[in-house]
Amino acid sequence: xxxxxxxxxxxxxxxxxxxxxxxxxxxxxxxxxxxxxxxxxxxxxxxxxxxxxxxxxxxxxxxxxxxxxxxxxxxxxxxxxxxxxxxxxxxxxxxxxxxxxxxxxxxxxxxxxxxxxxxxxxxxxxxxxxxxxxxxxxxxxxxxxxxxxxxxxxxxxxxxxxxxxxxxxxxxxxxxxxxxxxxxxxxxxxxxxxxxxxxxxxxxxxxxxxxxxxxxxxxxxxxxxxxxxxxxxxxxxxxxxxxxxxxxxxxxxxxxxxxxxxxxxxxxxxxxxxxxxxxxxxxx
Amino acid sequence: xxxxxxxxxxxxxxxxxxxxxxxxxxxxxxxxxxxxxxxxxxxxxxxxxxxxxxxxxxxxxxxxxxxxxxxxxxxxxxxxxxxxxxxxxxxxxxxxxxxxxxxxxxxxxxxxxxxxxxxxxxxxxxxxxxxxxxxxxxxxxxxxxxxxxxxxxxxxxxxxxxxxxxxxxxxxxxxxxxxxxxxxxxxxxxxxxxxxxxxxxxxxxxxxxxxxxxxxxxxxxxxxxxxxxxxxxxxxxxxxxxxxxxxxxxxxxxxxxxxxxxxxxxxx
Ligand SMILES: [Zn+2]
Numbered sequence: 001x002x003x004x005x006x007x008x009x010x011x012x013x014x015x016x017x018x019x020x021x022x023x024x025x026x027x028x029x030x031x032x033x034x035x036x037x038x039x040x041x042x043x044x045x046x047x048x049x050x051x052x053x054x055x056x057x058x059x060x061x062x063x064x065x066x067x068x069x070x071x072x073x074x075x076x077x078x079x080x081x082x083x084x085x086x087x088x089x090x091x092x093x094x095x096x097x098x099x100x101x102x103x104x105x106x107x108x109x110x111x112x113x114x115x116x117x118x119x120x121x122x123x124x125x126x127x128x129x130x131x132x133x134x135x136x137x138x139x140x141x142x143x144x145x146x147x148x149x150x151x152x153x154x155x156x157x158x159x160x161x162x163x164x165x166x167x168x169x170x171x172x173x174x175x176x177x178x179x180x181x182x183x184x185x186x187x188x189x190x191x192x193x194x195x196x197x198x199x200x201x202x203x204x205x206x207x208x209x210x211x212x213x214x215x216x217x218x219x220x221x222x223x224x225x226x227x228x229x230x231x232x233x234x235x236x237x238x239x240x241x242x243x244x245x246x247x248x249x250x251x252x253x254x255x256x257x258x259x260x261x262x263x264x265x266x267x268x269x270x271x272x273x274x275x276x277x278x279x280x281x282x283x284x
Numbered sequence: 285x286x287x288x289x290x291x292x293x294x295x296x297x298x299x300x301x302x303x304x305x306x307x308x309x310x311x312x313x314x315x316x317x318x319x320x321x322x323x324x325x326x327x328x329x330x331x332x333x334x335x336x337x338x339x340x341x342x343x344x345x346x347x348x349x350x351x352x353x354x355x356x357x358x359x360x361x362x363x364x365x366x367x368x369x370x371x372x373x374x375x376x377x378x379x380x381x382x383x384x385x386x387x388x389x390x391x392x393x394x395x396x397x398x399x400x401x402x403x404x405x406x407x408x409x410x411x412x413x414x415x416x417x418x419x420x421x422x423x424x425x426x427x428x429x430x431x432x433x434x435x436x437x438x439x440x441x442x443x444x445x446x447x448x449x450x451x452x453x454x455x456x457x458x459x460x461x462x463x464x465x466x467x468x469x470x471x472x473x474x475x476x477x478x479x480x481x482x483x484x485x486x487x488x489x490x491x492x493x494x495x496x497x498x499x500x501x502x503x504x505x506x507x508x509x510x511x512x513x514x515x516x517x518x519x520x521x522x523x524x525x526x527x528x529x530x531x532x533x534x535x536x537x538x539x540x541x542x543x544x545x546x547x548x549x550x551x552x
Contacts, residue, residue: 020487030548031455062477068374077448077552078551078552079550079552080549080550081490081549081550081551082549083548083549084481084482085469087481092409122491134548134549135548135550137548138550140544163436163458163459165458165459165464165467166468167458167549168457168458168482168483168484169456169457169458169482169483169484169488169489169492169494170460170492170547170548170549171458172436172437172440173412173544173547173548174458174547174548175437175440175495176416176420176440176443176444176544177535177544177545177547177548178445179413179416179417179420180285180417180420180541180544180545181414181545182417183417183420183421184420184421184541187421188418202437203437203458205409205410205413205435206397206408206412206416206437207410207412207413207416207417208413209409209413210407210410210413210414211407211413211414211417224404224409225397225399225403225404225408225412225437226397226399226400226403226404226408227399230399231399231400231401231404233401234400235400235401239401243404244404245403248504250406252365252406252407253407254407254409254410283414
């Protein structure tokens, strides 16, 4: 399930002589070219060759998006139960929690972006491919409900392989639950900015990710409803390389703007201010 | 009622040739039905049928996924797999129903939303998302019934409602058991095993809070007595529509939101 995760190619010189040392390399899943890993990391995981925006952990994303020390997490201790009594699901989750240090595939909370207050959610594809089960559904729903009650805007970074299979129909229902909360936030006049990151697919695309007042995507990221291989299986032919990339969805009219990672914080800040969410007067 | 069939047996049954479709039910449940066409944006999707008719003499809006009864019908309706324009037609008619204070009745019967290039280009994800969100706050009663297959987001796009009923042998699932087995176990041939652990039967839906009612099918399945099953569906609809129409609309909307809001299993 973790295939497609960026492929780090580490080549080490055999002899140990300094001039033979080859630095760790990053192989881009979009353009397949390699670049020094250090350069890729320096750019916050952006391919220097093609501008593909690689996957960030939720902590990294929060760190480069919100004001220092402003993030206050909601529901950090929430973990999934096993609604279908699916074999091994409980054990598997415990393992993934300990290997990723995450409790599920989304982190939510409040923060400020250049002083403007927001409710923020960041999905994390390291946790079962960012799939949406009960915890993702509940945390996102609560985040929108909090934002509605407190007249706050929501910025949601989406990244998901789709439904959490092990939660079956309960997973499907999270689409309705989250979309309902988005709708009520919208009816109350709330601003919702969705930022689609790699990959935004399946049930998340077919629910809250596509419901932003403003939909931003990072360059070259995968955005779609059906999986590429499913479609190729249906039509019995290979799809073009750019199919379902952010630029493709932009051309088709489903994305307002494609924003590079290095500009994201500033674009979000401007959009928030354009909607009246000015930095709060210094408190304390 | 039949002796309880396994999930797998029910899946076989709903895929049997002769399983009634919306086209069979329409004339037996509704009168004065007029079909309406097109999403006013792109085209008319034959996988979703919509229109206005009467139930017990009162106008209602009917939206349904259309299965074919033979290969030609199935080709025409794309095997009940809608494109975005189908969902957008559904939303257009649903908003019209709200405007004219007609209750909405949705019939779900799809393997899923169509997975293809054109569907992606026209925003399959956006179309489904929009329906789910908009149906949540439509100010008119909505009842949905799963007739056979309730496949994933393609079903949910007509499934945000005040009350959901399942025909006794119908299924509702996040993915087909075949797809499920192939994703989780990399072995599509284990679909029968998948069907038994996925919890996709009518009773499972009631247990999980996804459905509120099960509509009894005639002995051996709906195809054995079309008049009887139509009568059962009509009886259920008449009762529910009358009940929901009496409710204060704001109370109804709160209950609709809560119905979905409470589904989920977690600890903190
Ligand atoms: Zn690249």
